[in-house]
Amino acid sequence: MNEEKKILTRKEAIKKMGKYAAITAVGTFSILNPLKAQADSTPPDPGGNPLG
Amino acid sequence: MKNELAPTYEYLYGNNWVLWYAISNSYSVVDEGFKKTLDTYLKSNSKSSFKEKITSLKSTELIENILNDIENYLIACNTRSESETSLNESFIADYRKIQKTYKINGKIIKVYFDSELVAKIIHPAIAHLECDSNRIADSVFDIFLRDDHLLLFKNQSCILKTPKKDYHFLRGKFTMHILCEIYEKEESDWLGTFHGSAITDDKTCILFIGESGSGKSTLSSILVTNGFYLLADDVSPMLAKNTSIYHNPNGISLKSGATEVLKPLIDNFEDIPITEFNTSKGPLRYFPSPKPPKNYYPCKSIVLVNYTPNTNTELLEISVKDILETLIPESWLSPLPEHADAFLEWLKTVRLYKLTYSDNKSMIDTVNELFES
Known part of the structure; x- marks a missing residue:
């Protein structure tokens, strides 16, 4: 996997899940992003959007 | 460099x-x-x-x-976070079809919805606060569905526009503005809203966190029926000035899986109305637990809830890494530098644990000891 692809994957992980963790040769790190706005914990609805 | x-x-x-x-x-x-x-x-x-x-x-x-x-x-x-889009949606009174009035912490709040379906996003969690007051409202909210977007207005100014699939942001923003109204604060006064349930013994509070479905709400309900007060369920707001968690008036959301555990503990459990809205959460009941004596309490512990069938109760100290990896991605934290600094300072004063349990009685004893330690 080239470096550009690695960065994209990292950015996508942070955007989608709010977190990204990795082990490097010198130690470990994680990057955690809070939600951009206030929200309750309603998960995405696999049964379709209740609002149609 | x-x-x-x-x-x-x-x-x-x-x-x-x-x-x-x-x-x-x-x-x-x-x-x-x-x-x-x-x-x-x-x-x-x-x-x-x-x-x-x-x-x-x-x-x-x-x-x-x-x-x-x-x-x-x-x-x-250092990837810049996306900035909020501008809100210049016009207010149209014709969308007002349903009106609800609530009395919360002495404030009268009027909310208009454009349909029963849209009302179901907000009303069930605060249905226990509905009243018939004719007093002039302290604030008026309008919630409409227009062009596949949900719009939230406060006193006829648009404060949120979000795609209808993201109605959890509507709930979050509405709760934030209810908190601002009832405690006479500005949105910028809040350090964040943690995804977790806060329980108090009327002296301090403990924040219970865990992914959706980890049993936070069930645990909170069990504690509430055993002498503790619910300070906040699901959305636990912290004020920056005093780093205390404030009472969130929403009821505790209980999934159907919690029914067997809670039916014997909560009076007239069957009378609590069932709301069916989101199929992944299933039918929900909103349990209106008694309000604690004070509006806010300092938080001295964060506990990661780990309900595991057939295990002994165990409370273990865990690292800040374990806590933050669960807490931060599911919480809103203010981007203001002084608030981030206050959050990190506060974190130094808090004890961090993981609670594994299956037996309710020993879980209650453990929480009691934690409050008293």
Whole structure:
């Protein structure tokens, strides 16, 4: 996997899940992003959007 | 080198550093080895000078990899967060079809909805606060569905526009503005809203966290029926000025799986109306538990809830890394630097645990001991 692809994957992980963790040769790190706005914990609805 | 990429704040908790980057509002947990190398990179005048400083430690190939890792890490931490879109939606009174009035902490709040379906997003959690008051409302909210977007107006000014699939942001914003109204605060006064349930013994409070479905609400309900007060369920708001958690008036949301446990503990459980809205959560009941005597309490512990059938109750101290990896991605935290600093300062004063349990009685005893310790 080239470096550009690695960065994209990292950015996508942070955007989608709010977190990204990795082990490097010198130690470990994680990057955690809070939600951009206030929200309750309603998960995405696999049964379709209740609002149609 | 590139000092503009350096973290804004750095805090050490045990063996973990927590670094905060203002440009992205990112929190990063790193171990001492990574922190040392990051510091070396940021203090170096050039890439070659950085490589020279770590030459004695690694092979040439490893040095290149380390340089790439540090640079990619800093790029990820310094990616600017998206700014909010402007809100210039016009208010149209014709959308008002349903009206509800609530009395919360002495304030009269009027809410208009454009349909029963839209009302179901907001009303069930605060149905127990509905009243018939003819008093002039302290604030008026309107919630409409227009062009596949949900719009939230406060006193006829649009404060949120979100795609209808993201109605959890509507709930979050509405709750935030209810909190502002009932405690006479501005949105910018709040440090954040934690995804978790806060329980109080009327002296301090404990914040219980865990992923959706981890049993936080069931545990909260059991504690509420055993002498404790619910301060907040699901959305636990912290004020920046005093880093205390405030009472959130929403009822506790109980999934159908909790029914068997709670039916014997809650009077007239069957009378609590069932709301069916989101199929992944299933039918929900909103349990209106008694309000604690005070509006807010300092939080002295964060507990990661781990309900595991057929296990002994165990309360173990865990690291800031374990807590933040669960807490931060599901919480809203203010991007203001003074608020991030206050959050990191407060975190130094809090004890962090993981509670594994299956037996309710020993769980209650453990929580009791935690409050008294």
